[in-house]
Amino acid sequence: AKDHRKKLVMLIAGQSYETERTLPAFAARFLTGDFRVVTVTGAMTNPQHRFDRIEEVSDADLLLVSVWRRSPPKSQLDIIRRYVESGRPLVGICTASHAFALRKGVLPGEGQADWPEWGAQVIGGNYTGHRPIGLITTVTASDPGHPILERVALPFRSKMELNQVSPINPGAHSILTGFLEGFPPEPVAWTFKHCGNGRTFFTPLGHPEDFDSPSFQRLLLNGIYWAVDQ
Numbered sequence: 065a066k067d068h069r070k071k072l073v074m075l076i077a078g079q080s081y082e083t084e085r086t087l088p089a090f091a092a093r094f095l096t097g098d099f100r101v102v103t104v105t106g107a108m109t110n111p112q113h114r115f116d117r118i119e120e121v122s123d124a125d126l127l128l129v130s131v132w133r134r135s136p137p138k139s140q141l142d143i144i145r146r147y148v149e150s151g152r153p154l155v156g157i158c159t160a161s162h163a164f165a166l167r168k169g170v171l172p173g174e175g176q177a178d179w180p181e182w183g184a185q186v187i188g189g190n191y192t193g194h195r196p197i198g199l200i201t202t203v204t205a206s207d208p209g210h211p212i213l214e215r216v217a218l219p220f221r222s223k224m225e226l227n228q229v230s231p232i233n234p235g236a237h238s239i240l241t242g243f244l245e246g247f248p249p250e251p252v253a254w255t256f257k258h259c260g261n262g263r264t265f266f267t268p269l270g271h272p273e274d275f276d277s278p279s280f281q282r283l284l285l286n287g288i289y290w291a292v293d294q
Contacts, residue, residue: 077106131163188236188256
């Protein structure tokens with residue numbers, strides 16, 4: 065009752081990128097002074113795509129999503145929908161652009177639900193795939209004066225495969241661009257006002273080695289504070 069920190073819920077269920085390890089470590093290092101951090105996970109082996117302690121989302125001040133193509137029980141997805149509809153902020157990394165959109169032709173199981181429009185409505189993106197794994201993306205500013213880029217050393221490099229997201233939602237504002245030799249550039253960080261009228265910050269970056277990069281650390285930290293308007 066005496067803890068006046070904002071409640072940050074990290075919703076993690078990824079097929080790769082190890083964010084179940086990197087995000088809690090990041091939070092412990094950088095966020096606990098201003099945020100009470102709660103981690104909610106979902107085992108990829110669970111056939112119902114169920115999250116543990118999903119009720120923690122209900123009173124969160126900020127939801128941070130690192131989820132890959134889940135169709136949880138409808139009652140659980142409804143909690144996430146109500147969070148978005150309430151106008152509260154959201155931060156997404158890695159595969160959050162298609163967190164609740166199943167692959168083409170795949171349908172949710174009985175009692176489960178998906179959200180195919182999540183990427184457009186909540187993230188502001190247009191994910192259609194990614195470039196080959198193992199290549200190095202060079203990241204530069206598309207809006208150098210944006211407050212999220214304060215103290216972010218640029219350019220920096222990432223092993224995260226370059227996502228194909230162009231064109232992003234017309235309401236989204238690109239702040240970083242990724243360049244990969246032989247391919248068109250793509251936005252790799254942007255802001256958006258989601259369908260509930262709250263703030264979204266998203267970056268498809270988040271390779272395990274990105275979390276060792278001071279530039280990525282500062283980018284994610286700034287994005288989190290921007291989302292809660294601090």
